[in-house]
Amino acid sequence: QFRSDSDTARHASAEPAPRLAVVTMSPHELETKRVELPPEQLAALVKALTAACGGDADAVAVDGDAVEDASKDMSFHPPCRPWAVVRPRTPEDVAAVVRACVAARAPMVPRGAGSGLEGGCVAYGGGVVISTERLRRLEILENEMMAVVGAGVYKEELNKALAPLGLLFGPDPSSNPSIGGMASTGGSGMTTLRYGTTKENIVSLMVVTPQGDLFQTRRPVRKSSSGYELTQLYMGSEGTLGIICELTVKVRKQPPLRSGGMLPFSKVSDAVATVVAAVRADPQTMLRCEMLNGEGVEATNAIFKTDLPCSPTLFLEMRGSDGAQMQRDFETVASLAAANGVAQNQVLYASDGDKLDDLWEARRGCYLASMRYRGHKGGDKVFVSDVCVPISRLTECVAGAEEDCHKLGLKCVICAHIADGNFHCLIPHQPHEEQNVRTFEDQLVARALACNGTVTGEHGVGIGKVMHSCREHGEVHVAVQQAVKKALDPLGLLNPGKVLPMPKNSAKL
Secondary structure, eight states, X not given: OOOOHHHHTSOTTSOOOOOOOEEOOOHHHHHHTOOOOOHHHHHHHHHHHHHHTTTOGGGEESSSHHHHHHTOOSSSSOOOOOSEXXXXXXXXXXXXXXXXXXXXXXXXXXXXXXXXXXSTTSOTTSOEEEEOTTOOOEEEEGGGTEEEEETTOBHHHHHHHHGGXXXXXXXXXXXXXXXXXXXXXXOOBTTHHHHOOGGGGEEEXXXXXXXXXXXXXXXXXXXXXXXXXXXXXXXXXXXXXXXXXXXXXXXXXXXXXXEEEEEEOSSHHHHHHHHHHHHHHOOTTEEEEEEEOHHHHHHHHHXXXXXXXXXXXXXXXXXXXXXHHHHHHHHHHXXXXXXXXXXXXXXXXXXXXXGGHXXXXXXXXXXXXXXXTTOOTTOOEEEEOOOBOOGGGHHHHHHHHHHHHHHTTOOOEEEEEGGGTEEEEEEEEOGGGHHXXXXXXXXXXXXXXXXXXXXXXXXXXXXXXXXXXXXXHHHHHHHHHHHHHHHHOTTOXXXXXXXXXXXXXXXXX
């Protein structure tokens, strides 16, 4: 059983919440329990999936690169081969594919770019991976300041189409995910400080239900009070309640000027304290405020051939139309940094932000740098954490996490969207170090929850954080989530085992 503070705080006279009987399995256990379809059943399933895609034989694969790619994501969780991968071209085809899977009682796992970090798009136990890669609609509604995109359109692809109009889609994860994947996991990235998360930038969704029906969550208008807010229900549901096929997103004007700089410190706690003060000061042109700890800088220097001081460093980017105001905003943050012991002789400001592109690319490459910088042949596996805590508790949580990691003898690369309280500890490791990594994960989750934080700020729960999420929310909250899941997906075929623990009476994978 799992409880949170909110459970124990219920009024004593309230009716007790039902206790949940649940089954949880690790990705390793699910991998070993993979079900193989008999050849005749697999052939019948492939025939039905092909028919659902209008007879397009190229839309369905049961071996080769497509299946190999779909067996994994970017996480350190083990791979698992699906029975088949299907790539429908239209939302209507997605609906037909779902109906075919329901008829065959085949589990379905939606997949975007495969850049997730919690095993959310891997078909543990077997099933059909439904790839959104061919859902390619891209229509810009300039007068509405919106765009309609297929779930398979990538973030950078959308922004490339918007750029000639002086527009952009605000959320900016470090990778290049699909827009559908960003919505499914609640991804956000490096510009949340100014533009908000993906959840605040989605107007409407086109969704296929677990029964194979297609519907729009709301009309594509800026405000609506008509009925339940189903758009937000599907946001962050990771393909467990429905399959997102198209999205109507907000776009905004791209500010014409860009500047930025970096602020190195001797201690990570001083860097974080500066950010906490900067958030209170609220410089209006600050778009990004990112942090690398000393090991993060060391890793990026080694792999990206940068030559930065190996100390905790803040990276800032300003965007606006008034260069003088942008410089004043940087100086505001720099003055706060000075009060926290910034290395004054290493402070850098560039009025032309393009001069800092190499530094930003290095920041985006934290995962790659973490994988390679220890020099092991073939690279390391990398565990990536994703906790988010209130700004007021950020300093103690980040500094404590780094200390916990070092006590376990592990390298700790911290790269952080630090101004919104979200930080990632990237832990490179070899198989003999995995138990220490798991110990650190438990310690970090406990530390974040003690700070009134969340176990995942933007990567989602997937398979890797199911029990951590239960610890965060408690019995009543999880029971409500499971009731929603059961109501919408009574057969439990959509992405089983992800986000929520499975009830004991659910079908075995």
